[in-house]
Amino acid sequence: MVTSIGIVGLGLIGGSLARRAAARGYEVLAWNHTPRPYETARRDGIQCVETLEGLAQARPELLILCNPLKAMPSILARLAPAIDPDVTTLSDVGSVKGMVREQVSQAGLGGCYVGAHPMAGNEHSGFEASDPALYDGALWAITVDADTEYRRFADVARFITNGLGNELIVLDDATHDRAAALISHMPHAVATAMINELCASPERNIAAALAAGSWRDMTRVALTDPNRTRAMIDEDRTNVEVLLRSMAARLLAFADDLQHDDGVHGDAEAAIAEFFSAGQSFRDFKAQTARGKQTVQGESQLHETTLDIDPARWQSELLESAKQGERITRFLDDRRVTIRRQPII
Amino acid sequence: MVTSIGIVGLGLIGGSLARRAAARGYEVLAWNHTPRPYETARRDGIQCVETLEGLAQARPELLILCNPLKAMPSILARLAPAIDPDVTTLSDVGSVKGMVREQVSQAGLGGCYVGAHPMAGNEHSGFEASDPALYDGALWAITVDADTEYRRFADVARFITNGLGNELIVLDDATHDRAAALISHMPHAVATAMINELCASPERNIAAALAAGSWRDMTRVALTDPNRTRAMIDEDRTNVEVLLRSMAARLLAFADDLQHDDGVHGDAEAAIAEFFSAGQSFRDFKAQTARGKQTVQGESQLHETTLDIDPARWQSELLESAKQGERITRFLDDRRVTIRRQPII
Incomplete structure (x- = not known):
């Protein structure tokens, strides 16, 4: 059973995780790309380490990458020679899993890796915004492949459930990334397309004046930093592409049905009824x-x-x-x- | 200047309007399809009339149709012989304007009609949910055409601004209905397509488990009564159809850009950058x-x-x-x- 946890990156997600693990009795070691949060983190019982290599060399049983995805390749390159894969199981909290596993494998660390993605976060960032309660009620997706050692999976999963008090589901990378594209990455693209549609209208100011709750809710995610959204979609682009084509086909089919529903084409009327009932199981x-x-x-x-x-x-x-x-x-x-x-x- | 207001339909919208007008010193007469709300309404100073014809024959200077859109043709047929168009200006609060004007004209009342659509409402319904404060800060769209008499427009507009304390914009029916399609009716269809996409996925339970704020906000309006959404879209179908085709084209173009953005096709990279910047003026x-x-x-x-x-x-x-x-x-x-x-x- 895991007792020592290493955390790479004390941002909102990593900082909250480190503080929650420390509060629940784990030995927590952490490294951050700047030592700025160290003083506060130490007061929470987190042992801060001066170098990334030093964190790996401290041989935590579980080392969790909580750094931004774009820093992953360089961090993995530095970790690879320092990690003892017999002692340490490597995990992460990235929001895409296929790409991370590929990068981990390229760094030669695939054998000790178990992917993880906690459904936790808010609109803030940085250690100052961190809070152990951020993980209250959080669901984790654990991603494994055919080569994942069961004992490593069980170590990570037990830490999350019995240790952190969270629940989890076990997926393969492809299933995770398809599901994340469906409920997050594709909708972000749709929201962006919707504000583009408004801005392209000569009547955009009138439309904005008439806008109420439905418009506000459906475009909220298009208002966040577009560069972050762009990076998120780019990391899961193949799945997003497939879903956007599927959504476009649904919208076109419904537009055709509206055009043909003239009281003569019974097919169109039935198709419109189907369009409004197809999602009933989700409403239920x-x-x-x-x-x-x-x-x-x-x-x-x-x-x-x-x-x-x-x-x-x-x-x-x-x-x-x-x-x-x-x-x-x-x-x-x-x-x-x-x-x-x-x-x- | 208008001093007497007739209200057809004491639901959430009509009831709140009647109560606000009465509280602000107008003589308010009302008819409802059942007399259920009359006792309460009378306590708010609303004069309740037993028949629809009786309400028209009481010759209010402004008669506002607050009935459901589907009841419009039969209500107009009953009002037509009872209204004195020299005394009474007819208005309404419907969420589509072209269709209502057509029905009003077919009933022979086009000459005394000025369209209106207040941006007010909530998820409740019925007089028991009514509240004069529902109109606090509400914006009204007033719709006119080339034949609208200025004095009738001014009567309605002055009642809304100086009388009710609200603001307004003046539109033609087509502009109103296109704008409403853009910020409400089309997004409702998109949200519906999105939950249909989820339900069609063999991994729908996994996707739903991973769903967070973006999915919740973007599908909220798909959870409301699909029959109401269907009727709303049907009433504005031509505009919704055009916008759905435009949205589909945007999603397909972006999918193509994602497919072709391989570091070789510079065009795709520029198009992706444009996709994320095109809505910047709305963010600002x-x-x-x-x-x-x-x-x-x-x-x-x-x-x-x-x-x-x-x-x-x-x-x-x-x-x-x-x-x-x-x-x-x-x-x-x-x-x-x-x-x-x-x-x-």
Whole structure:
């Protein structure tokens, strides 16, 4: 069982993670690209290390990369000769997983790597904005491949559940990145296209004057730094491209249906009805989830079960479990976990 | 100057309007399709009338249709023989304007009609949810055509500004309906397409598990009653169709750029940069508007001016003013108004 954690990068995500782990009794070592946060971090029980190489050489059992994605190649190049892969398992918190694994493998560290992506964050940044509570209720996606050693996965997963008190799902990189494109990267592109549509209109000031909640909510993410959005989409570009083509096809098909729905073409009327009913299972899911949040603690226990993880096919078994809306909440021993069932779509 | 107001329909919008007008000293008469709200309404000083025909025959100077759009044709048919168009100016609060004017004209009431659409509302409905404060800070769009009599427009506009304390812009029906499609009806279709995209994915439960603020905000309007959304889009279908095709073209072009941005095609890189900068004037506008809200009352007066409305070309003059981000805040006399300038895009 892991007891020492190394953190690379004391920004909002890494700083909050370091503080939460320290508060929960882990030995936490950290390095940051500037020593600015060290004084405050030390007061939170975080051992700050002067060099990145020094952090790796301190041989933490788990070393978590919380640096920006664009710094990943240079950081991995510096870590590679300093890490002892027999002792240290490498992980990260990046929002895309395929690209990170590729970079880790290119640095020769693929054998000791388990990917991770916590669903946590806010609009702030930097250690001064960090807060152990940022991870309250956070779900983590753990990404593995066929070569991932089970013991390394279990170390990371147990740290997240039993250690940090969070829940997790297990995915492969491709599934993670497709899902992230669907619920975040593609929508960011759509929101951007929508404000571009407004700005291209000669009546943009009138439209903006009439705008209410629907417009505000649907364009909010287009107002954040466009360079950050551009980088995020670029890192997951293949999935975003596929989804944008699919969305464009949906919008065109619906436009055709609107054009042909003249009371004569019954097909168009049926297609329009289908357009408005196709997402009903998501509406039901949201209503169920909202109701679920109102149930008392005791009731939610009803959706808990245990699972004995099959050592021969754990990757596919846990991916299938995630697809069924299940989350791992706790390790009971090395192979036995508790599972919480969510409403499904 | 108008002193008596008739309200057709005491729902959320009509009820709040009736109560605000009564509180501000107008004689308010109202009819509702059921007498259920009458007892409460009477306590607010609203004179409730037993029949729709009776309301028209009471000869209010301004009669405002606040009924659902789908009831419009039958209500207009009943009003037509009962209205005295020399005394009464007819208006409405519908969210599409071209269709309503057509129905009003078909009922033979086009000559006494001035369209109106207040940007007010919330997720509730019915008189029990009504509140005069619903109109606090509301902007109204007034729609006119070449045949609109200036005195009728001025009566409606003066009631809204000097009477209700609201601001307004003056549009033609087509401009209003295109703008409404851009900032509301098209985005509703896009949000619906987005939840359809999720539901079509074999990994929908994983995607939903990873979903955060961007997905929640961009799909919120797809969770409301899809039949209402369908009706809203249907009423403005031609404009929605055009915008959906334009949005699809934007998404496809961006997908092509992502595909071709391989470090070799400089064009694709430039197009991607353009995709993320094209909406910058809207980002700047939002930042300016947010700052504007923080300025003290005195400063905002700096953006006020007066306008003498030209009787020969008032429709086009006021449309142009709206396109420049200006709003009418008050009538100083029949033809002289104060104007407030908003930041422009």
